[in-house]
Amino acid sequence: MPAVTRRAVRAAAVAGALVLVSVPTARADIVPGGEGTGSETQVEGGQKDQAVSATAGAVVYDRSRNGSGRSAGPVTAASNWTPPACYYAPKYTPEQLQKYLEPIWEVGSTGHEWDAEQRKKYNADDEKKAFNKDRSGEGYWWDSYVTPGREGDPGALDCKKDIFWVDTGDAPPADVPQAITPEMLAQLAYAEIRVPTTEVDLAPDGATKVNLPTWAWLDAATFKPVSVTASVPLLEVQATTTAQPMSVSIDPGTADAETYPASGVCEIVNGTIGEPYAKGRAEETPPCGVKYLRSSGDGSYQLKATVTWKIHWTGTGVDGEQPLPDGEFGGEQDVVVQEIQAVNR
Incomplete structure (x- = not known):
C-alpha cells in the first residue's frame, strides 16, 4: 500500500479517537x-x-x-474515585x-x-x-x-x-x-477544581437560644458554578470540567438538635440555598436551618455545612455534558447556644 494511502487510512482511524x-x-x-x-x-x-x-x-x-481565595479547596468525590x-x-x-x-x-x-x-x-x-x-x-x-x-x-x-x-x-x-x-x-x-469553603449565614446572628429556630442560608453570589479546562495543545484536544452547587447538608454538631428540613439537606431553590432571615419571622419554620435543644454551656457547637457539587464535563469529540462523580466540600463554624432566661416574680 502506498505511503500516502496508509497515512490517509491512519488519519481516518484517528478521527474517531481524537477529533481535532x-x-x-x-x-x-x-x-x-x-x-x-x-x-x-x-x-x-x-x-x-x-x-x-x-x-x-x-x-x-x-x-x-x-x-479562588484563601478559603477555597478541592472537592472530595462522594464515591471512591x-x-x-x-x-x-x-x-x-x-x-x-x-x-x-x-x-x-x-x-x-x-x-x-x-x-x-x-x-x-x-x-x-x-x-x-x-x-x-x-x-x-x-x-x-x-x-x-x-x-x-x-x-x-x-x-x-x-x-x-x-x-x-x-x-x-x-x-x-x-x-x-x-x-x-x-x-x-x-x-x-x-x-x-477549587470551590469556596462553606460558612452559612445564621439568624439570629451571634448567640442563638435553646428551642429557637435558627435560619441558615448561603450567599448565592459566592456559590456559583466553577470550571477548569485541561488541554493538550499539541494534540488539539481539550476537556472542561464544571462543578455546580446543588445542595448543602447541615450537621448541627450535636445530637441535641433538629434540622430544617428533617433530613438536614437544603436544596438550591431559584439559585439560592435557604432563605435570608427577615425581621418578624423568628417564630416561623425556616426552609433551611437548625433548632438546638440544649445549651452549649461555656463553649460552642461546631456546626458543619457541606455543599454537594454536581460535576460534569464537555470536550473534544463528545456530544453534550458527560457526568463525573459528585463532589463535596464543607466548613465548620462555632455556634453559641444559650438558655432563655426566665424572670420569677
Whole structure:
C-alpha cells in the first residue's frame, strides 16, 4: 500500500479517537518535555498568565473560571474515585529525546547491553535518522507522566511502556490504554477544581437560644458554578470540567438538635440555598436551618455545612455534558447556644 494511502487510512482511524479542534485557551507555544521534565506555556505578549499553567507536562490548565481565595479547596468525590495516577502524552521532539538519553548512556549506569539495545531502538548511530530527526515536525516522542500529587500512588507505576513515537494526527498504539484522551483530561481537570469553603449565614446572628429556630442560608453570589479546562495543545484536544452547587447538608454538631428540613439537606431553590432571615419571622419554620435543644454551656457547637457539587464535563469529540462523580466540600463554624432566661416574680 502506498505511503500516502496508509497515512490517509491512519488519519481516518484517528478521527474517531481524537477529533481535532481549536483549543479555547490562551495561545500556548508548547515545547514538549523541555529538559525532559515538563512543558512551557507562553501567552500573548510574552506575559505569564497566572490562570493558565502547564504543571503536568503536556497538559495545560486554564483555571480562569476556577474558585479562588484563601478559603477555597478541592472537592472530595462522594464515591471512591480518583483521576488516573499516570498517563502518556507527547513529551519530546527528536532533539530533546537525544539530549535526554545520551547522557544516561554515557554514564553507563544502566548496563552496556541495555544501552546498546536502546541505541539501536532509537537509531542513535545514524546521524541523520537518529531519534527520528529526519521526521522532525511530523510527530513527537511520547512518554509517561505522573499526575501531580500522586507520586507515591501504586498506580503511578502502571505506565511502564518505553518511550514511543506517534506521527502528528495519528492515534497512539492500541496497546497503550493510558494514552491521554479527552475523558482523562476531564478527570485531571476535576482534580484541579477549587470551590469556596462553606460558612452559612445564621439568624439570629451571634448567640442563638435553646428551642429557637435558627435560619441558615448561603450567599448565592459566592456559590456559583466553577470550571477548569485541561488541554493538550499539541494534540488539539481539550476537556472542561464544571462543578455546580446543588445542595448543602447541615450537621448541627450535636445530637441535641433538629434540622430544617428533617433530613438536614437544603436544596438550591431559584439559585439560592435557604432563605435570608427577615425581621418578624423568628417564630416561623425556616426552609433551611437548625433548632438546638440544649445549651452549649461555656463553649460552642461546631456546626458543619457541606455543599454537594454536581460535576460534569464537555470536550473534544463528545456530544453534550458527560457526568463525573459528585463532589463535596464543607466548613465548620462555632455556634453559641444559650438558655432563655426566665424572670420569677
